[in-house]
Amino acid sequence: MTPPNQPGAKTRIGPAGLAFLAIxxxxxxxxxxVTKFLIGYLPPLTLRGTTGVLGxxxxxxxxxxxxxxxxxxxxxxxxLVMAAILNVGCWMVLMGFALVYLPASEATLVAYTMPVWASLLAWPILGERPNLLRVLALLMAFAGLAAILGAHGFAASLSKLPGIFMALGGALGFALGTVLAKKWPLHLPPVSSAAWQIGIGCLPIAITGFLIDKSDFAGLTANGWLLFGYSTxxxxCVAYVAWFAALARLPASVAAIGTMAVPVIGVVTSxxxxxxxxGIxxxxxxxxxxxxxxxxxxx
Known part of the structure; x- marks a missing residue:
């Protein structure tokens, strides 16, 4: 029998994996x-790198x-370094700058095309052939995206194109990292794995930010520091650990599709x-x- 974390294994869907995915x-x-608000006070590299290193x-x-x-x-x-670059480094940098060009809701929506790329990559890399339910799940998820895009009157204007490309790049990187994590698992405890990946992925970002950014931490209000703490x-410390734990318990494509709840939560909270x-x-x-x-x- 193939161990569940090895390539070719059929990962069973259990309640623990779904609970971690919900968290x-x-x-x-x-x-x-939260990040969109904080970028009004701190540059993307400083914000993303600092919170990542502290986390x-x-x-x-x-x-x-x-x-x-x-x-x-x-x-x-x-x-480990490859996972840190794809799952953390690329995502943090590209999504941080995407939020400079795009509203939080639009950046979230573009970013979470990620499940499509993960499902497509999981087929040739992991042999996870998409079944009918997963195809329907993707169709439902993108019907939701279309509804939000229509409601926002989303237009790919020239001023928004840099943000769109950055968000798509981050989505592609995270999708590839998700699939490769299933093909070549680290077999590290979830908290240790998250600490290493976030640290390796965010330390160069933080150093670069402090070297080239003009950051004004003194300008943060009490609420700003509270949100900075949440972002850290x-x-x-909560969501990333839960993600690695969910990924260890669920098929890559299911885990990726499950995160389609994130843009809805992001739009509603925004x-x-x-x-x-x-609206409707x-x-x-x-x-x-x-x-x-x-x-x-x-x-």
Whole structure:
């Protein structure tokens, strides 16, 4: 019998994996309007790099408290660095700059074309042939995206094109990292794995940010520091650990499709926090997306 984390294994869908996926979706969904707000005070490289490094340090401490080894076998360093670049580094940089050009809701929607690329890549790389339910799940999810895009009157103007390309690049990188993590698993404890990947992915970003950005941390209000704390702890110490735990328990394509709840959460919270529109289009998107997630978890 092939071990569940090895290529070619058929990963079973259990309640623990779905619970971790739900935690991930909520944590990342809330973080989109939070990051959009904070970018008004701190440049993208400084913001994303600093919160990532602080999050990695907290995760490393948590791993030691839970007696999880931070030791990485020599054979795993190559795949660890690759995962850090794709899952963390590319995503943090490209999505951070995408939010400079795009509203939080539009950046979220473009970013979460990621499940399409993951499902397509999982076929040739992992042999996960898409079945009917997964195809329907993708159709439902993109019906939801279309509803939100229509409601927002999303137009690919020249001023938005850099943000669109950056968000798509981040989505492609994360999708490839998701699939390769299933093909070449690290076999590290989830908290230790998250600490290493986030630290390796974000440290160069933080250094670059402090060298070239003009950051004004003193300009952050009390609410700004509170949101900075959420972006550090909620995004990295909770959502990323839950993501790696979900990925270890679910097929790559199911895990990726399940994160389609993130743009809905991001759009709804952006409506309340940033006063972006919330109407029938967003409600229709919520219905379609949740239907897609339900289908994906039954496949």
């Amino acid at each position: 991930t979706s909520v944590g990342w969904g809330f973080n989109w309007p 990695a340090i907290l995760l490393a401490i948590l791993a030691l408290v839970w007696r999880q080894s931070l030791r990485v076998p020599r054979a795993y360093w190559g795949r 702890v909620g995004q990295f 409506a309340f926090a940033l006063h972006e529109p919330l 289009g967003q409600i229709a998107a919520l219905v379609f997306t949740l239907a897609g997630v339900a289908l994906a978890t039954q496949s």
